[in-house]
Amino acid sequence: MSIGSSAALRALIASRRAMDVIGHNLANQNTPGYSRQLALLATTTPVQGNHLLRFGTGVEVAAVRSSVNEALLARIRSELALAGRSQAQNDMFDQVETLFADLSENGLATKLQGFFDGATEAATSPEDPVLRQNLLASASDLALSFRLRSSGLKELRTKSLLDAQGVVAEANQLLQQVAGLNSKIKTEEAPGVTANDLRDQRAQAVEELAVLIGAQSTVIGDGTVTVAVNGVALVAGGAANGVKVTLDNQGDMKVTTLTGKLDLKPNAGRLGGIIHMVDQDLKNRLTELDRLAKNLVLATNRVHAKGVPASGPFTSLSSSFAIDLSQVTDLQNTALENSGLPFAIKDGQLSIAISNLASGDVERFTIDVDAESMSVGGFIAALDAVPHLSAFLDGAGKLQIKAATGFGFDFSARLDGQPVEGNSFGASNAIVAGESTYPLALTAGSTFTLTANGGAAQTVTFNTTDFVDINSATADEVATAINAQATGVIASVIDQKLVIQSTATGPSSSIQITDGTGSPAAALQLALSATGTSTPVTVSVTGSSANAAGQNYTFKAVGDGQIGVTTGLGVEVYDASGALLTTLNVGEGYEPGTSLEVVEGVSVSFSAGTISGSAQQFFGLEVPGETDTSDILAAFGLNAFFTGDDSGTIAINSVLEGKPELLSGSAGGGPGDGENFLALAAVGDKPLDELDDVSLAGFYNLYAADLGATAAGTKASLDSSTLVMLTLEQQRANVSGVNPDEELLDLERMQQLYDASVKFIQVLRELDDTLLQL
Template sequence: MSGRSLQAFTTGISVAGQNVANANTPGYIREELNLDPSSSYRSGSLVFGTGVQVSGIRQQINTFLETRVHAAKGDLAASSAKSGIYSQLETVLNELGDDDLSTALSDFFSAIQNLANEPDQATLRQALIGQGTDLARDITDLRTRVDEIRSSQNLQLQDLVKEANALIDEIDRLNPQITQVEAGGLLQSDAGALRTQRYNALQRLSEIVPVQYRDRGDGGIDVFMGGDWLILDGAKQNLEIFSQPDRGLSLSYVRTTSTRSLLPDGAGQLRGIIDGRDEIAGGFIDDLDRLTANLVGEFNRIYSSGDGAVGYTALLSERGISDTAAALNAAGLPFNVKHGGFDLKVVNQATGEVTTTRITIDLDGLNANDTTLASLTAVVGAVTNVTASIDTSGRLSLAAANGYELKFGDDTSGALAALGINTFFSGKDSGSIAVQQSLRADPRLLATGRGGGPGDNRNVAALARVLDTPIPGLQGQSLTGFYESVVSKIGQSAAAESGLAQGSNAYLQSLLSQREQYSGVSLDEETIKIMEFQRSFQSAARLISTIDELLGVLMNM
């Protein structure tokens, strides 16, 4: 009896010492010695105890609480990832300071108004083209900066997948080791160090992807992600990356290697990165593209009806059409074309005589004769002193005869703007917008008037009104109003996500505090246990000494 007691109390001191030694070890789970009365025996009419026996050494862990901690870690990781992307996006927008897009738009339209007041001033023409170039550059620079955020998040995603796979491998490696040490669950003791390693790996994995686990009863665990498995009955599958194009970039996405299941929605750092990259940063690009497309489309629609101090001797449409037999409103052009027409003016450079031909754009859907690029080319090419053709890229090529130049006017169809003929801006989105090279090369081409000659400011005056005009494609908002609403929405969403992250962190800290109380090491409590086991050991030793003395007395009788 006393021998078993000494062994039990020595074991208790050893377990408490192990806890004290690991009090500051991250992720350590407190161990506890389980003691039971040893088997009793009967002597005559009496039943005697035989002392104490060690029934096992167990980690003190609350699996339900651990499950809540895993979920809370995943929620916080996802929210923190998205909050971080909001912060990066706000930093990019704030770095512009007074030179943000609202200011650039205002400066651009101020230059238009200045030219409207003095349409014949060459310096004001050049200033307008310069302001337009600055505006286009600001838009493309902003797009580039946001794309850099998306690319950096993409690299982080790839690193996290590697880390997640290493953690899955570690859990899968530890499972059989724990099973072997614990004899398939037959022992009443835990493989504490190995289990701690596995719990720590599981904790970190739960931050990266939403995982749940199930104890198999033999010391091993099965690990699940969403509705799929990562480790199951000794089988394992990792995560893999596959790429898809998204808004001009090749981006990485995640799925399982065997079942090809996609990363589930919800928690985890990977999900937060993907949502932040695609929905937050990508959503801003969508808004920026929308703003740019409506700026280009609305501005060019009005601009293309005007003419400059000189006309074009030759020009090539910006956009091509692959199916030259398709109706223009079904040919895949980025801007709408409707039933109407435009004026083609052939100007004699020597005399200034203007011959105007009305080019009809028939898109009424009747009689199967809607205007195609091929039919438009034929009609324009039939105009005296004009040559028209389609190049190998499906672009319309126009050239005036020697001594003549081409001007345009009164486009009610939108065909010129859609094709990119006689326009101010080239491109169609935030990644491609620019001022037409022909205008930068020769500012005299800038279309300020509408056929009225020197002093005619009708076209540029109409352009000046675009800034404050409600645009249907922007939900009835003006250009500056739409952009300011986008920036405001980002600020509000960033504040909301930051608040969510703070709330998630507070909840997690509450759970970790509960976990620390249950599974953590209290030096005071362990010191008390050591002292108790020490006194118990001393008492058991004293009992042995007493029995030894009694036996000595008996022997000497």
């Protein structure tokens, strides 16, 4: 065969091969991941002729090359990983936003406002059971809304694990596929050819892995690729290392290789998106929702605990929260701060109002609470020591408080309407009071004589044995010493003052004291003479005052005589520092029973009767402020509105369910008193320390705004990724896509080559025929 014939034959073959490649391109123009292939034509090796002539031998298909831009592919894989993450987050945010439905009537903000508005409405007619029930219903609705969102978030986290496991299963198949393709490519390319189609399939699989788990790949010299996530190789050569998803002790997702040795910590791809949502976003949102719910419970219970139900003071009360007796076994040695109660106890004071249910008289007792040094048992003992109260922990660890028969208790800040204690002011008994402050120094063996009710003079001697330290005598010790030696009188300590009162009443009741050796009466600053009266005085206090909250006042009689009659009769009012605030005229011109304002909002009135300044008659008045600065009521859930301590457990106190009359809407005890409902209504707008000086309503607005902003950011990120991907895909299509027009033109060209080659062969045959005819 001549060189020409050979060249023609090679051209025929080359053009057919090229047309095959074109046909392959046309066939795969819509195949995902397919990259257009090009048949590269090249001249064959020339032959050496005579006279240094070299003759070409034709053409051949030297190679079939894919049109691929590796840098572009790498960029696409990166973007796919980001898009996968954004898509997963976006899908989940859609569900979270649907769950919260903040812009609907069922939004938590609306429910929260509805609850506080319910309190506002209840305050308009506190005695109305319908309004009370409405408040309970709105509270129940609010609690349910919290729980639904909490369970929804938790369910999303649970479902996300299934999603993640599905993603991982799909990824594991692809990893196997990539490893298999690696092996095939290595084998097929061993002779020096390029396995274009296999490489396309592998690239497609790697891209899917980028979407799923954010995997990136690196081409190795032998044609294989390494697939890795965060530096952890999952495919190396023909070997694949699968991955798995598990939950750790914190409920967080953990993605490791199947052996469990390597932690991938994926932050891209759908898996990265899911993990970010589950371990951070959803978790944080649940945490913040819990924080809101917990502080709603705390703030509401703080107020409700200090109210009084429509039925009046409590005769018994059980805490809503219990001490875990399996954990706290030694109550006497377990500090309050370690009690395990859901809310923290602070150092502060608890003020308890004990009411005489028959007379309405209120006596107030204060317990100092030190969360660190006071034990649980110590607190219960302190409660139990309050007169007319008993307190204990029941078998379930709940604090039980009971009042003695005829008494009630509450934690309200209402004033003691009848503030005189122990007959210290205007009583029918003769009383003498001492002005001294304690402790004070008394002389050992000092004496005074005391005559009670016209009886015989009695000598009272103060011996060292009567005192722990007679140089530092306490009022209680002095009173005990007097009671041990004198009859016809009772010495007691009232508001840190010594008071000696006759056991008799009326005008025949009298006390005369004559100071003796060592002048103890002078040291005690005792009044020396008093007579009883048939016209005792009743002192009444009304009102409440935020301005005077937490203040103590002492009222002292000035002058002796009859209320409303005696000229110059007055009552001096001192503050806690001993400064004289005012002198009330209760003598001539004062109408008995008329209220006289002591401080803004607090008034006192005196009935007709006789008082004595010379006997140093006095009484104290405490204007309660915050009755629980320790939060111990909220910690135990005493008279709680809500129970639970997070968004998943919040609920209205079961004791209140169906019993709206037990709602503590009153601050003073009257059924038509809605002051505590008003205080409840104000809770929503009040900045809370626990929420960094943000109100409950404000906190949720921020919460909803943050959810919206984050969701919008994710959506924007997804939109951006989608656009970028569109551009990148178009760039890839520009490089690797199949254009049928191009292919058809190439086909035409190859067909022409083919035709020309055939023609050339025909010409050669005609030449041969002509030669043979010679």
